[in-house]
Every structure is written in structure tokens, then in C-alpha cells.
Amino acid sequence: MPKYFLKTYGCQMNKSDSERIAGILEENNYKPASDMKEADLILINSCSIRQSAIDRIWGQTKIISKLKIQNPKIKAVLTGCVLKKDKRKFKERFDLIIDIKELSKLPGFLKNKTSINKHYLKIKPKYETSFRAYIPITTGCNNFCSYCVVPYTRGKEVSRQAKEIICEIESLIKRNYKEIWLLGENVNSFRSGKIDFPKLLEMINNIPGNFWIRFTSPHPKDFSNKLINTIAQSKKATEYIHLPVQSGDDKILKKMKRPYTLKMYKDLVKRIRKSIPKMALSTDIIVGFPGETIKQFENTIKLFKEIKFDMAYISQYSARLGTLSSKMEDNVSHKEKERRDLVLTKVLSKTALKNNKEYIGKKIEVLIEQKKKTFLMGKTRSYKSIRFKGNKNLIGKFVKVKILGALPWGLKGELIK
Ligand code: SF4
Secondary structure (H helix, E strand, O other), X not given: OOEEEEEEOOOHHHHHHHHHHHHHHHHXXXXXXXXXXXXXXXXXXXXXXXXXXXXXXXXXXXHHHHHHHHOOOOEEEEEEOOOHHHHHHHHHHOOEEOOHHHHHHHHHHHOOOOOOOOOHHHOOOOOOOOOEEEEEXXXXXXXXXXXXXXXXXXXXXXXXXXXXXXHHHHHHHHOOOOEEEEEOOOHHHOEEOOEEHHHHHHHHHOOOOOOEEEEEOOOHHHOOHHHHHHHHHOOOEOOEEEOOOEOOOHHHHHHOOOOOOHHHHHHHXXXXXXXXXXXXXXXXXXXXXXXXXXXXXXXXXXXXXXXXXXXEXXXXXXXXXXXXXXXXXOOOOHHHHHHHHHHHHHHHHHHHHHHHHOOOOOEEEEEEEEEEOOEEEEEEOOOOEEEEEOOHHHOOOEEEEEEEEEEOOEEEEEEOO
């Protein structure tokens, strides 16, 4: 049987796409290879959000070229988020470069035949675990934030049919899945006929079974009171929201083409916390955006101190060709971006530790994800990482854990027997 090696870069959406790639390959009798060296087919599912991912893929192509010299029958495929200019750059290094939307063409390419064109979201995925499933409910984005390549690589936003999503989740719950992640670049602008995102959440919550619902990434502009109420009333929706703010300064937000002000963002957080007091919040931040002054960066620090995020994904700005911001002068030095990143991480680690200490002594539900050395690792409903001792046959199960200690990025506990 031919073997494939699949390397995934980027976000959960890409991970979910890779599950579809694996699904289509295994349907065509390919088996996974544990190493690139033993594969007949090498696939790279790429991410274009940062230049560093593209540079790493360039590094991988050197290894692929060497392997192809040893065995010319090896085929290499590039898919995922790829900008046109990168496609040109990679053209000589891959046998096939396809948009993720064209995934159904892959079997045809492998067998030298034309294949039936079907939307890639209709391809059956091979889920990576037996307890957590990523379900894309929308793909693409219409927002054109000035720094982001997604609208160029994934195209316009399209929602899947609600009926199809519900069917997929029902079948997963029958197979005992415990955690359902709803994915979309702008997940809360989902709409299928009359069904909007809050209604979809309500429908999923009504599916009988013991499971958690999570979603990412919502856009603050589409976070309605109706959505807050639905989450508050849904037992299965967990107490964790990733709410990207990107900057703590109104002028920078405007340059980023994020259509809200700081006041609007803070009001939203206030409304969320009023309805769901236990809600944990994480965010995305870009430091060193073109023209970001020290004063404007300090406004981001102020916001972090005020909101007291539980987690933040901080990136140092890098221009992506084709985006609006790439035409702006990238005038914050690399050294200064590093400094801002470190300062913000320090502030975050203090608030996160303080938030985590609130858990000490509590007994909470945990979904166990893996075993590392002697520890079981899991997540709480509020998406806190937690470690404790226990048997690996508990992986994929809900257990009760008593919290004994807190760190900035996680909790320590003991299993309640
Ligand atoms: S909302 Fe903005 S940052 Fe998010 S995918 Fe769309 S364009 Fe990119």
C-alpha cells in the first residue's frame, strides 16, 4: 500500500483541513507514514499568516528535493493557505499545488484521472482523536483586515448547511465524542438560511449526550447579545471565549481595519462577564504594527491590565505581500517588536497567574487529552491546561480533579477517585 506523510502548519482550521486530506487519501488506500523518508506521497498543508511559516516550508522543500533524487517516484503536493506569489516561488518544488477547495482533485491527480468536483467540506474527515472533533462551519472571510492574507488565500466567506453540520455532530456524539469545536475564520457570522450562529449553537446544545461545545474565532463586531444569552443558557457551551482584539489603541485598530473601538470591545467583555461571570477570555494581539508608537503600545498594556486575559497569542507584525498593510512603512524595528512582545507577555503572565490561583481548592471537570511522562494532561471547561497523575486509559474521558496549584499557563491537580 502506498504511504503518505502529511505536515500541517497553522491554525485549527488547517488541522481540520488535514483531517479531510487524510480522509480522502485513506479512502484511496493510502496509509500514513511515520516519517517523510518512508512516504510515497508528501503533502504540505501550509499557512501564510506569517512569513516564518513560508520560510519553514521552503526549508522542507530542500529535504523533499533530496528524497526525490533518491526516489524519483515520490510525489509532493502543496495545499492550504498559499498566496499567488508563493505558488510561483514553490512551482518547481512540488508536483501539484492545489487550493484546499480543490481537494477533491487529489485522487484524480494520484491516479492520473479526472475526478469529480465536490466541495472540500463534503469530504469525510479522518478525525485525529476519538474524543475531539474540529467541525468547520464556515470557510473564507469577507473582512479584509489590513494585515491578513486569509481573504486572499481562502476567498469569500461561505457557510455550510446547518443540516449537514448537525448530522456530522450527531454521528460523532453517537460514537462518544466529548468535545466539538466549531471552526470558522469569522465563526459567529455563520448563516444557513434562517439559522444564524446562536440558533446553530442552540440546536447543537439540544443534541442528547454528554459533550462540550467550543468555537473559534469569533469577531467582536458579530458578537451579539443574542449570542451571549445563548451561551449563558447552553449547558454544553463551555466558559471560554477567544476574542481577538489585535490592538489596544483606536487609531491602530482603524489602520488594521478592525471595525470597533476600544470602548465597544470593553463593553462587549463587560456584557459577557455580566451574563457568564466564570468566562475565561483569550485574545490575539499584534505588536509593532506599522506606525505603532510607544504610547499606542502602552494603550495595549493598559487594556491587558484592565481585561486581565487568561491567555493571549501575541505576534510580532510581519508584512504579508498583497495585503493593505504591506504598503505601509514597517517602521518598528525587530528589536523593538521583541521588546513589546516580552513586556506584554510579562503583564499577561501576571494576570493569568492571578486568574489561575482562583481555581485552587476547587473540584472541577476535566477532559483528558494525553499522557506525558507520568502525567495526564487535560483541559478544563474554561480551557485551562491541567496536569495530574493517573492512568492513560482515562484519555478521552471526563474526570473530576481537585486543583492543588496554579502556574501562569496552567493548573496542577489530583484526580478525585
Ligand atoms: S476577520 Fe480579519 S483577521 Fe480574521 S480571517 Fe478575516 S480578515 Fe483575517
